[in-house]
Amino acid sequence: xxxxxxxxxxxxxxxxxxxxxxxxxxxxxxxxxxxxxxxxxxxxxxxxxxxxxxxxxxxxxxxxxxxxxxxxxxxxxxxxxxxxxxxxxxxxxxxxxxxxxxxxxxxxxxxxxxxxxxxxxxxxxxxxxxxxxxxxxxxxxxxxxxxxxxxxxxxxxxxxxxxxxxxxxxxxxxxxxxxxxxxxxxxxxxxxxxxxxxxxxxxxxxxxxxxxxxxxxxxxxxxxxxxxxxxxxxxxxxxxxxxxxxxxxxxxxxxxxxxxxxxxxxxxxxxxxxx
Amino acid sequence: xxxxxxxxxxxxxxxxxxxxxxxxxxxxxxxxxxxxxxxxxxxxxxxxxxxxxxxxxxxxxxxxxxxxxxxxxxxxxxxxxxxxxxxxxxxxxxxxxxxxxxxxxxxxxxxxxxxxxxxxxxxxxxxxxxxxxxxxxxxxxxxxxxxxxxxxxxxxxxxxxxxxxxxxxxxxxxxxxxxxxxxxxxxxxxxxxxxxxxxxxxxxxxxxxxxxxxxxxxxxxxxxxxxxxxxxxxxxxxxxxxxxxxxxxxxxxxxxxxxxxxxxxxxxxxxxxxxxxxxxxxxxxxxxxxxxxxxxxxxxxxxxxxxxxxxxxxxxxxxxxxxxxxxxxxxxxxxxxxxxxxxxxxxxxxxxxxxxxxxxxxxxxxxxxxxxxxxxxxxxxxxxxxxxxxxxxxxxxxxxxxxxxxxxxxxxxxxxxxxxxxxxxxxxxxxxxxxxxxxxxxxxxxxxxxxxxxxxxxxxxxxxxxxxxxxxxxxxxxxxxxxxxxxxxxxxxxxxxxxxxxxxxxxxxxxxxxxxxxxxxxxxxxxxxxxxxxxxxxxxxxxxxxxxxxxxxxxxxxxxxxxxxxxxxxxxx
Numbered sequence: 001x002x003x004x005x006x007x008x009x010x011x012x013x014x015x016x017x018x019x020x021x022x023x024x025x026x027x028x029x030x031x032x033x034x035x036x037x038x039x040x041x042x043x044x045x046x047x048x049x050x051x052x053x054x055x056x057x058x059x060x061x062x063x064x065x066x067x068x069x070x071x072x073x074x075x076x077x078x079x080x081x082x083x084x085x086x087x088x089x090x091x092x093x094x095x096x097x098x099x100x101x102x103x104x105x106x107x108x109x110x111x112x113x114x115x116x117x118x119x120x121x122x123x124x125x126x127x128x129x130x131x132x133x134x135x136x137x138x139x140x141x142x143x144x145x146x147x148x149x150x151x152x153x154x155x156x157x158x159x160x161x162x163x164x165x166x167x168x169x170x171x172x173x174x175x176x177x178x179x180x181x182x183x184x185x186x187x188x189x190x191x192x193x194x195x196x197x198x199x200x201x202x203x204x205x206x207x208x209x210x211x212x213x214x215x216x217x218x219x220x221x222x223x224x225x226x227x228x229x230x231x232x233x234x235x236x237x238x239x240x241x242x243x244x245x246x247x248x249x250x251x252x253x254x255x256x257x258x259x260x261x262x263x264x265x266x267x268x269x270x271x272x273x274x275x
Numbered sequence: 276x277x278x279x280x281x282x283x284x285x286x287x288x289x290x291x292x293x294x295x296x297x298x299x300x301x302x303x304x305x306x307x308x309x310x311x312x313x314x315x316x317x318x319x320x321x322x323x324x325x326x327x328x329x330x331x332x333x334x335x336x337x338x339x340x341x342x343x344x345x346x347x348x349x350x351x352x353x354x355x356x357x358x359x360x361x362x363x364x365x366x367x368x369x370x371x372x373x374x375x376x377x378x379x380x381x382x383x384x385x386x387x388x389x390x391x392x393x394x395x396x397x398x399x400x401x402x403x404x405x406x407x408x409x410x411x412x413x414x415x416x417x418x419x420x421x422x423x424x425x426x427x428x429x430x431x432x433x434x435x436x437x438x439x440x441x442x443x444x445x446x447x448x449x450x451x452x453x454x455x456x457x458x459x460x461x462x463x464x465x466x467x468x469x470x471x472x473x474x475x476x477x478x479x480x481x482x483x484x485x486x487x488x489x490x491x492x493x494x495x496x497x498x499x500x501x502x503x504x505x506x507x508x509x510x511x512x513x514x515x516x517x518x519x520x521x522x523x524x525x526x527x528x529x530x531x532x533x534x535x536x537x538x539x540x541x542x543x544x545x546x547x548x549x550x551x552x553x554x555x556x557x558x559x560x561x562x563x564x565x566x567x568x569x570x571x572x573x574x575x576x577x578x579x580x581x582x583x584x585x586x587x588x589x590x591x592x593x594x595x596x597x598x599x600x601x602x603x604x605x606x607x608x609x610x611x612x613x614x615x616x617x618x619x620x621x622x623x624x625x626x627x628x629x630x631x632x633x634x635x636x637x638x639x640x641x642x643x644x645x646x647x648x649x650x651x652x653x654x655x656x657x658x659x660x661x662x663x664x665x666x667x668x669x670x671x672x673x674x675x676x677x678x679x680x681x682x683x684x685x686x687x688x689x690x691x692x693x694x695x696x697x698x699x700x701x702x703x704x705x706x707x708x709x710x711x712x713x714x715x716x717x718x719x720x721x722x723x724x725x726x727x728x729x730x731x732x733x734x735x736x737x738x739x740x741x742x743x744x745x746x747x748x749x750x751x752x753x754x755x756x757x758x759x760x761x762x763x764x765x766x767x768x769x770x771x772x773x774x775x776x777x778x779x780x781x782x783x784x785x786x787x788x789x790x791x792x793x794x795x796x797x798x799x800x801x802x803x804x805x806x807x808x809x810x811x812x813x814x815x816x817x818x819x820x821x822x823x824x825x826x827x828x829x830x831x832x833x834x835x836x837x838x839x840x841x842x843x844x845x846x847x848x
Contacts, residue, residue: 010710039692044536047702055699055710060691062539063701063711064532065562071529075536075544078494078520083540083692104525266518270541270690273491275661 067097416455480505612759684728
């Protein structure tokens, strides 16, 4: 399959130069490589600029409420385990409004791939602090600079028990599509936090800011993604140097929700009660 | 022999009054008696004071009486708390050796039966907990039942326990039975048997669970909250047998969103909660309205606001649920009044939700959830009407649009992956394909689709009000939900001697059956709503939808259910 197979006619509502374009391309590339037809894919989102992404991909879509993509995706995956379920969400949507669902979706180890467009700011509401905004950044609301601690979502995910935790960068669409594909192929909850500039509202964490700091963790001699302690330590690295790639991958993977709950032992639930 | 009898068992939380309740219900059924039983308990795991009350008769009974002919006290506090509920000729059974002397106030007409409940339990069972079996046996003896009635009930209740435990319980029950048999009661507590062929004892929570299962519910997600949790337990207990996945959500927001997700993917799904949890589900309700995703929610009401009375009963969520969710969209609210209706309307809720792609809310309450009645076999022939494009027909669909504009407002609903085209659903205002739009004309069409057209359709499908004795009645009672039982009994007992009392029960309050109500109340002399709330919410809804003003509302908002006697007294007053 080709990325053109996932093209839609919907007009894209993002700002020119937005990091979302790189993520959209990477998602399409990963789906093309996966090779499943659009009707067997389900994209779920909440609210925010990231949440519009499913409209720009030819695949099933449920664009629900702010912060609630994960429980909707969980329900869909339980209902039809044959669907490949992706969530496209943002740092505010997933780590702020939906924080509780984030923790518990990980604990369930539901087999979904969660792509977080992390631009460290609220874009659609025009520039307020998100859980991942760096301390000290001044906004229209945080006029004296952000005083709350910067959340490390990767650390949180590893601590909650996620079996696949990765970080990508919107400018490096090629590597990102590889991470997304690996996340989809991981049977269980997969988190891909994607660094992405907000060209309109975040004047600090720009393309250049990220480019100067990011590096591929896998290229380092000490790379041990199956080592929980190494992964936790690596996930906390932020500021001067920021690691990219798979930071934690459980080996062997823990049993996922479908296996634990008995969903796998049944026919897909959607087939049980025919019209 | 007497025509009816009420028995109350009281004790601390954790002493097993619920288990006694189950044994007594089965015991009375074994003795061919009709019954209604309810529970009154505190929001605590141990201590406090709880009771189980059962009303037994040769004819059908639908609600509780205020006074009891037999009150069994299993702790020190109970005699003082419950003596005032003793009926004339009543027996208050207390273990005075264990808990000290008991004196009945002069105003109480009954008598004390000093019974060594705990000594008998220790002697035959070696543990205090067997006092429950002793009490059950003693009641069987006082009622002059055959001892096999209680033995069979114990075997049924403890079927999952070891044979030794069952035998000890039976030995304890026998010693209680023999103790009771020492005195002649002359049939004072002996109830004439009735026709109990093919009847079984079912609780409200069980009825909802069975309705959902029969309707093909395959996914159930909820967050525990009294008094709704019973339904989740009942479904979980049958999940393996019926291929149902039950998931306890992290909160009610997750529960409702999981159910919406599963429903969108094509699976019949349900959630349940009580008022406080429903507050959290409200944005999900609005989401179901906007995305036209079928949704079934049970609200087992308890008194609010906020935490309120967690384990008690009220009907004060009506105003809230009528208006819950921002924006305008069609919805259906069922208000079943009996175990049978809890079953049939839960099953119907799935059909309504899917055929019309709307949220359906079933309103119950603690009284309905935790009470039991003997009922005829529940209809096994629930017809499943999914309103989906079948798998076979899906293969021929081309150019699918999730929100295609149609004459009646309902768009054909496809299961994602069954049709070749992608299915888009959106909480933003959307076009026919399901993509985000800001277009004013499309907005108007979509609002009309979700609201005007849907309400018209749903009104045509509304469940009709149920009425009895209203022709020529001096007073017509109106109620919905759990007040059905007391209204029915009041209508049969009549008012102050000369007055004829009729009643109308609404199994569905939204869309409101305005035409039917106007017709039924056309010649009414006096209209009185009966409501377990303070605001006369049903009376206000009736006026808003029909212009009919009630003469009066009989309201109760102390967290306890109406008894037959209370309503009767209020009608005479």
